[in-house]
Amino acid sequence: MEQLIGELKEHLIEELNLEEITPEDIDSEAPLFRDGLGLDSIDALEIILILEKYYGIKLSNSAEAKPIFYSVKTLAEYIMKNRK
Amino acid sequence: MGVVVTGVGIVSALGVGVQSNIVSMREGRSGISAHPSILKTGNILPVGELRMTNDELHRLADIPLHKHLSRTALLGIIAAREALADAKAEPSKRIGLVSSTSVGGMDLTEGFFREFMKDDSAGRLRDVRMHDCGAITSAMAHYCGINAYTTTISTACSSAANAVMFGAKLIEHDVVDYVVAGGSDALSAFTLNGFKSLMILDRQACRPFDRSRAGLNLGEGAGYLVLQGDKNSAPNYYCRLAGYANRNDAHHQTATSAGGEGAYLAMAEALKLANLSPRAVSYINAHGTGTQNNDSAESAAFIRLFGENIPAFSSTKGFTGHTLAAAGGIEAAYSVLSVAKGFLYPNLNFSHPIEEFGLIPNSEFSEGKDIDCVLSNSFGFGGNCSSLVFVR
Amino acid sequence: MKCYIDSVVVDSRIQADDIRELIPDALLRRRMSRLLRTAVATAVSCVGGVENIASLDAIITATGWGCLTDSERFLRNMISEDEQLLNPTPFIQSTFNTVGGIIALMGKNHCYNMTYVNRSHSFEDALLDSMIRVADGSSRNLLVGAFDEQTQSQYRIMERMGVFRSQSPGEGSVFVRILSEKSQSSLAQLVRLDFPGNSLNETEVLERYATSSASLLLFNSYRDKGLFPTASAHSFARAVELIRRGESEVVVYNEYLGATPTVSVVQCVG
Numbered sequence: 001m002e003q004l005i006g007e008l009k010e011h012l013i014e015e016l017n018l019e020e021i022t023p024e025d026i027d028s029e030a031p032l033f034r035d036g037l038g039l040d041s042i043d044a045l046e047i048i049l050i051l052e053k054y055y056g057i058k059l060s061n062s063a064e065a066k067p068i069f070y071s072v073k074t075l076a077e078y079i080m081k082n083r084k
Numbered sequence: 085m086g087v088v089v090t091g092v093g094i095v096s097a098l099g100v101g102v103q104s105n106i107v108s109m110r111e112g113r114s115g116i117s118a119h120p121s122i123l124k125t126g127n128i129l130p131v132g133e134l135r136m137t138n139d140e141l142h143r144l145a146d147i148p149l150h151k152h153l154s155r156t157a158l159l160g161i162i163a164a165r166e167a168l169a170d171a172k173a174e175p176s177k178r179i180g181l182v183s184s185t186s187v188g189g190m191d192l193t194e195g196f197f198r199e200f201m202k203d204d205s206a207g208r209l210r211d212v213r214m215h216d217c218g219a220i221t222s223a224m225a226h227y228c229g230i231n232a233y234t235t236t237i238s239t240a241c242s243s244a245a246n247a248v249m250f251g252a253k254l255i256e257h258d259v260v261d262y263v264v265a266g267g268s269d270a271l272s273a274f275t276l277n278g279f280k281s282l283m284i285l286d287r288q289a290c291r292p293f294d295r296s297r298a299g300l301n302l303g304e305g306a307g308y309l310v311l312q313g314d315k316n317s318a319p320n321y322y323c324r325l326a327g328y329a330n331r332n333d334a335h336h337q338t339a340t341s342a343g344g345e346g347a348y349l350a351m352a353e354a355l356k357l358a359n360l361s362p363r364a365v366s367y368i369n370a371h372g373t374g375t376q377n378n379d380s381a382e383s384a385a386f387i388r389l390f391g392e393n394i395p396a397f398s399s400t401k402g403f404t405g406h407t408l409a410a411a412g413g414i415e416a417a418y419s420v421l422s423v424a425k426g427f428l429y430p431n432l433n434f435s436h437p438i439e440e441f442g443l444i445p446n447s448e449f450s451e452g453k454d455i456d457c458v459l460s461n462s463f464g465f466g467g468n469c470s471s472l473v474f475v476r
Numbered sequence: 477m478k479c480y481i482d483s484v485v486v487d488s489r490i491q492a493d494d495i496r497e498l499i500p501d502a503l504l505r506r507r508m509s510r511l512l513r514t515a516v517a518t519a520v521s522c523v524g525g526v527e528n529i530a531s532l533d534a535i536i537t538a539t540g541w542g543c544l545t546d547s548e549r550f551l552r553n554m555i556s557e558d559e560q561l562l563n564p565t566p567f568i569q570s571t572f573n574t575v576g577g578i579i580a581l582m583g584k585n586h587c588y589n590m591t592y593v594n595r596s597h598s599f600e601d602a603l604l605d606s607m608i609r610v611a612d613g614s615s616r617n618l619l620v621g622a623f624d625e626q627t628q629s630q631y632r633i634m635e636r637m638g639v640f641r642s643q644s645p646g647e648g649s650v651f652v653r654i655l656s657e658k659s660q661s662s663l664a665q666l667v668r669l670d671f672p673g674n675s676l677n678e679t680e681v682l683e684r685y686a687t688s689s690a691s692l693l694l695f696n697s698y699r700d701k702g703l704f705p706t707a708s709a710h711s712f713a714r715a716v717e718l719i720r721r722g723e724s725e726v727v728v729y730n731e732y733l734g735a736t737p738t739v740s741v742v743q744c745v746g
Binding site: 198349464 | 477535540542550551554555558559563564567568571572580581584585589590591592593597598604608612629633636671734
């Protein structure tokens with residue numbers, strides 16, 4: 001789980017172009033959207049792509065993504081349960 | 085000097101020419117097909133595609149095949165010519181062109197790039213000659229007898245409405261005697277895939293303003309108006325362009341603010357310029373793409389502007405799809421005809437209103453109504469919101 | 477029709493270190509390609525900081541080729557991934573009105589926002605729109621700018637078309653602030669803009685547009701910046717600089733990339 005969380009943070013930094021941020025800067029339990037990292041709807045789409053590209057999980061619409069994408073931790077938990 | 089509309093030209097999935105478009109809407113026949121037939125793509129998604137190949141369009145426009153024009157240019161030329169003939173524009177006068185496009189010549193470029201990517205000496209240069217937006221306008225000017233000022237606007241989905249607006253300014257400031265104003269966009273794999281990556285395409289036919297709406301369908305086409313000063317035009321013009329406005333939502337690059345701030349400001353300012361109160365509006369041709377976001381934001385803006393008295397409104401995108409840069413032009417043309425002939429257009433695929441707002445669009449085509457004032461909306465990426473007001 | 481040029485900034489004045497200060501929102505900045513960063517930074521520098529965007533009443537941008545890096549990136553991915561797993565970001569950033577949209581976003585400014593994409597006339601079309609808006613009272617404080625980038629692919633395509641036999645490639649951004657009223661900070665006034673239907677030689681240009689024998693002529697000086705659609709904006713910037721240094725009038729004529737010419741006449745402020 002820790003390894004997945006670390007890996008996820010790297011993917012987020014890479015795919016979302018979070019330039020001045022290191023994995024240590026990202027709090028696994030803090031909200032990703034609105035507060036916390038302050039990501040937006042375009043980032044949500046990019047995260048959906050990360051799930052598909054690296055973990056084989058296909059989310060068909062961005063609406064079901066909301067609770068899953070709350071924090072890095074909830075994202076990791078979802079991946080653990082659903083990865084191919 | 086007031087600005088009047090003396091010519092109209094339309095090409096869309098409903099067909100070539102104003103008549104085909106009106107007849108289809110009268111008969112409730114949508115131009116949306118289950119998937120593209122002419123556009124080369126692996127995507128199986130509903131689109132508003134004109135069922136004519138580029139070769140057929142060349143022949144229809146009487147332009148030799150070897151000229152190898154972009155599809156966007158061909159659609160534009162056909163629609164602009166219809167509008168100019170309709171206006172009986174005199175070649176001895178200054179005839180200008182304000183065109184718009186978001187796709188440009190991408191329909192040809194994407195074919196070129198496929199080869200070029202493998203080997204940078206491969207790919208036929210004739211496929212990229214017309215890539216940029218200005219090249220489309222240049223071709224249109226050449227084939228439509230334009231002899232005065234031309235320009236090209238590109239502001240995503242509000243492009244053609246902005247073109248009409250700037251065209252009006254050129255008339256008001258006596259830069260030209262006639263101006264052909266509007267937009268053209270052909271379907272391209274680039275845009276289809278682009279919108280797919282944004283997850284705002286519906287896998288079924290779009291359902292503007294419906295509770296269950298799930299996205300837009302892309303379409304292609306071209307729509308142009310001919311504008312003149314009221315002092316110089318023949319008395320039997322279609323209608324007046326009484327108001328217009330361009331405002332920016334300034335909320336997010338692709339999403340609209342929940343309250344539709346930009347939309348509200350554009351509509352309010354357009355009416356203010358026309359010296360009309362919201363009560364004067366007979367019909368709104370909405371932007372109504374069928375996305376969750378737009379239709380909610382636009383509804384919120386309607387309520388904010390009109391309160392309890394929302395006029396008849398509909399989105400015609402259930403017929404044509406979202407024609408991007410051409411949308412503002414095609415829909416301006418529909419709006420002009422609405423005022424001139426009393427047409428009210430139906431909003432296809434509507435069953436239940438959006439819970440939060442409860443607004444119900446017009447579902448039947450009708451004609452001969454007293455339509456004194458039509459508001460036409462076009463909102464797009466980059467926060468661009470434009471509205472046009474046509475009156476009798 | 478005339479208007480006052482209050483500020484001109486060319487991208488060469490922007491250093492890489494300035495970008496963070498000019499575009500303070502890191503989340504906005506991170507998605508921006510080199511062109512977008514440069515163009516937006518130039519724009520912000522022109523108005524003297526993000527906080528001054530809010531007072532603008534028109535934002536008008538011009539580009540001939542748009543954001544080529546992003547369009548290409550999306551196109552390449554689309555082709556190589558066979559239309560699967562596509563990132564939305566390059567698609568969004570590739571739209572021509574992205575720069576105008578970002579400026580509005582940064583300043584939360586709902587004002588008039590327009591983008592001209594019309595080859596070598598793009599910047600002059602934006603100037604015409606500005607002059608018209610000033611003349612009819614629609615706007616008093618306008619930001620007008622032009623930007624274009626060269627990419628390896630664009631260069632290769634143009635090379636194959638043979639255009640670099642006599643010209644060099646180029647790219648750049650220029651932003652100008654235009655005011656309807658003369659002020660202490662007015663650098664010059666734009667008094668005339670024209671789009672002649674055919675080529676003119678230097679003598680003809682001066683005959684038709686110069687108002688005195690002291691007029692300077694910048695004839696096809698777009699070449700100084702290289703061949704790209706909005707190179708003429710840099711000629712305009714140079715003209716304003718010449719006025720600032722004491723010239724009384726500069727006529728700018730440019731004709732390139734297969735289009736008819738544009739002429740602008742800039743004068744010192746009385």
